[in-house]
Amino acid sequence: MNKTMIALATAAVFAAGLAQAADPDAYVDYRKATMGAVGGHMKAMATRMKAGLDVPDDTALHATAIAGILESFPAAFPEGTAGVGKTKAKDAIWANMDDFKAKSTKGAEAAKALAAAAESGADMSEIGAKLGDLGKACKGCHEDYKSK
Numbered sequence: 411m412n413k414t415m416i417a418l419a420t421a422a423v424f425a426a427g428l429a430q431a432a433d434p435d436a437y438v439d440y441r442k443a444t445m446g447a448v449g450g451h452m453k454a455m456a457t458r459m460k461a462g463l464d465v466p467d468d469t470a471l472h473a474t475a476i477a478g479i480l481e482s483f484p485a486a487f488p489e490g491t492a493g494v495g496k497t498k499a500k501d502a503i504w505a506n507m508d509d510f511k512a513k514s515t516k517g518a519e520a521a522k523a524l525a526a527a528a529e530s531g532a533d534m535s536e537i538g539a540k541l542g543d544l545g546k547a548c549k550g551c552h553e554d555y556k557s558k
């Protein structure tokens with residue numbers, strides 16, 4: 411099999427797995443993978459801006475990805491998955507699910523505002539302010555719901 415066929419076969423195996431009841435540990439893996447991606451998008455944006463790199467301005471792409479991830483993030487915390495696996499997610503999430511969802515939505519909205527500013531060609535000071543708002547939304551959730 412060539413690489414593409416192997417990738418397709420692997421995808422098919424994973425798709426078949428979706429039909430079964432999900433393993434609680436897999437929710438933890440998923441949370442970490444999505445949050446790791448969010449962290450990567452954030453770092454890419456900040457690095458390009460701070461260092462003034464001569465690469466295309468992909469702020470809107472990264473910010474839109476973050477918004478999409480944060481919109482569905484709370485779904486990765488179903489009942490029965492508190493304290494599962496090796497995680498930094500605090501049990502307080504399940505006791506305060508409405509607030510956790512609100513903080514995720516707030517982050518998604520901050521990311522959308524950043525994407526909109528980047529798409530409209532806003533100046534660096536406005537982009538920087540929107541990036542700062544997004545960073546505050548990350549921190550606002552981590553402070554309450556992620557252990558160090």
Ligand code: HEC
Nearest residue numbers: 441442445446448449452497498499513514517548551556
């Ligand atoms: C609604 C709450 C919430 C928001 C908003 C949020 N996070 Fe998180 N984040 C978490 C939780 C909970 C964890 C711990 C996940 C775990 O260990 O299972 C986490 C973990 C992480 C991690 C570690 C991932 C790993 O490899 O284990 C990174 C990096 C991260 N977040 C970056 C960000 C950035 C950057 C933002 C903002 C753009 C953000 N987060 C917004 C709740 C949030």
